[in-house]
Amino acid sequence: MSRPWWQDGVIYQIYPRSFADSNADGIGDLEGIRRKLDYLEWLGVDGIWLNPINPSPNKDWGYDVSDYTDVHPDLGDMATLERLVEEAGERGIRILLDIVPNHSSDQHAWFADSRSSRDARYRDWYVWADGKDGGPPNNWQSVFGGPTWTYDERTGQWYLHNFLPEQPDLNWWTEGVWEAFDDILRFWFDRGIAGFRIDVAHGIVNDKELRDDPPDPEHEGRVKPVYSMNRPETHEVFRRWRKICEEYDPARLLVGETHVLDPVVMASYYGDGDELQLAFNFACVYAPFEADPLRSVVEQTEAAIPERGWPVWTLSNHDVIRFPTRWAGGDPDKIRCALFVLLLLRGTPVLYYGDEIGLEQQEVPEERELDFAGDRDGARTPMRWSAGPGHGFTSKDVEPWLPFGTGTDVESQRDDPDSILSLCRALLAARREREELRSGAYASMSAPECVWAWRRGDSHAVALNLGADAATVDVSGMILVGTRRDRDGEDVSGLTLGPYEGALVQL
Ligand code: NOJ
Ligand code: CA
Numbered sequence: 277m278s279r280p281w282w283q284d285g286v287i288y289q290i291y292p293r294s295f296a297d298s299n300a301d302g303i304g305d306l307e308g309i310r311r312k313l314d315y316l317e318w319l320g321v322d323g324i325w326l327n328p329i330n331p332s333p334n335k336d337w338g339y340d341v342s343d344y345t346d347v348h349p350d351l352g353d354m355a356t357l358e359r360l361v362e363e364a365g366e367r368g369i370r371i372l373l374d375i376v377p378n379h380s381s382d383q384h385a386w387f388a389d390s391r392s393s394r395d396a397r398y399r400d401w402y403v404w405a406d407g408k409d410g411g412p413p414n415n416w417q418s419v420f421g422g423p424t425w426t427y428d429e430r431t432g433q434w435y436l437h438n439f440l441p442e443q444p445d446l447n448w449w450t451e452g453v454w455e456a457f458d459d460i461l462r463f464w465f466d467r468g469i470a471g472f473r474i475d476v477a478h479g480i481v482n483d484k485e486l487r488d489d490p491p492d493p494e495h496e497g498r499v500k501p502v503y504s505m506n507r508p509e510t511h512e513v514f515r516r517w518r519k520i521c522e523e524y525d526p527a528r529l530l531v532g533e534t535h536v537l538d539p540v541v542m543a544s545y546y547g548d549g550d551e552l553q554l555a556f557n558f559a560c561v562y563a564p565f566e567a568d569p570l571r572s573v574v575e576q577t578e579a580a581i582p583e584r585g586w587p588v589w590t591l592s593n594h595d596v597i598r599f600p601t602r603w604a605g606g607d608p609d610k611i612r613c614a615l616f617v618l619l620l621l622r623g624t625p626v627l628y629y630g631d632e633i634g635l636e637q638q639e640v641p642e643e644r645e646l647d648f649a650g651d652r653d654g655a656r657t658p659m660r661w662s663a664g665p666g667h668g669f670t671s672k673d674v675e676p677w678l679p680f681g682t683g684t685d686v687e688s689q690r691d692d693p694d695s696i697l698s699l700c701r702a703l704l705a706a707r708r709e710r711e712e713l714r715s716g717a718y719a720s721m722s723a724p725e726c727v728w729a730w731r732r733g734d735s736h737a738v739a740l741n742l743g744a745d746a747a748t749v750d751v752s753g754m755i756l757v758g759t760r761r762d763r764d765g766e767d768v769s770g771l772t773l774g775p776y777e778g779a780l781v782q783l
Contacts, residue, residue: 285322306352320704340381370470403436471529479505514551549584587623612759638681741773
């Protein structure tokens, strides 16, 4: 049986408000993305994941959805989306959307009805409970700080929100909620959407009895989300959704934001090959940029993911500090090594827009901050396509919704064979050309301290020196792609790497 497209492919995450602005209002949009399809095809990606595109009051920038089956007017309309899906498809690129099943916006019609009276039709679509001893129903804590409960005067009860008060949790103990999401999935799949990234995948179901969470021994004053999240019933949601995915040809893809740090728990979301096809690996995102810890995360992941599962790797996203800053501190050599990690392990890589040019986290001045959580804005700034006013993102006299920041851009790297963009493209091309780089097994190789080396299949090896001193690793063959491109094509017998140098070698 041939492998599904996403096992061989590379996914590219786009934050739609920040990719390309087609109508000069300073906000990136779907038409802007469509106009960049040639670029994405040239880069060599196979799928695009769009952060939420649904109507939203944007209290949490799209993660507070007020209508699950429409498009936010800032971003375009349904016709533009359909055109994007179609024209991407002509280039062999599939479109994935973001789905937010844990909570809706408080402006969603369901919640407006739910809060209107205790016997409203949608009352039990959200989690309502009586307070205890003059306070909230239990001790659960919001991911964004403070209690997960807000008292609603109108009906004299509290409602649950694991995130902002404007993001009330849906009640997955109500059958109607399951049916509504079945319909939402089908609505988009019928329109050619290739799958979903699932927001807060591990947190969809809450404990039915609302039991108190235990204290977190590692974080003073915090509780561990044992009952507010990570419930076993969540797996049933994914088994049900997976069946819906399999009704389509090609089968639709579920990628979970499984924000759990234990690789074994993360791997549980693959089920028995009957839940998520991909579960994001946050242990890797949060690992330090050092050989031993990274090797160990990868080994643990490889061991934990069941036979029918498939790893997925990402280093940046809209919630964390971009890796060229977090891991590399802006050092181009380190950025290059990090891209080798992302693109040469066994599994599906997910590039965040800008990763391919080594775009750094941007400073957003306080008066321009839009996100309540502060530093996330710096990972969401407009793509820097070129130098000069507008940066190829918007018209030259338009102020973008978030500032451009500083640094590199696509145009200045595009024709430079030694650029990070050219390196990224070379690695994507190597993956396409060489079966082993897509499907070959991962095996750690012995290596000196600070060097991480691994084999892919029988005839490829990757070695990265993540230390400040030169080191030699027992690898012989021909360098296919080096972080130092002047070494491409070099025959080596024992591979000596300078500080923060890496190479992909054909053995
Ligand atoms: C995870 C999303 O990636 C993040 O941006 C959002 O704030 C929370 N989930 C809540 O939806
Ligand atoms: Ca726009």
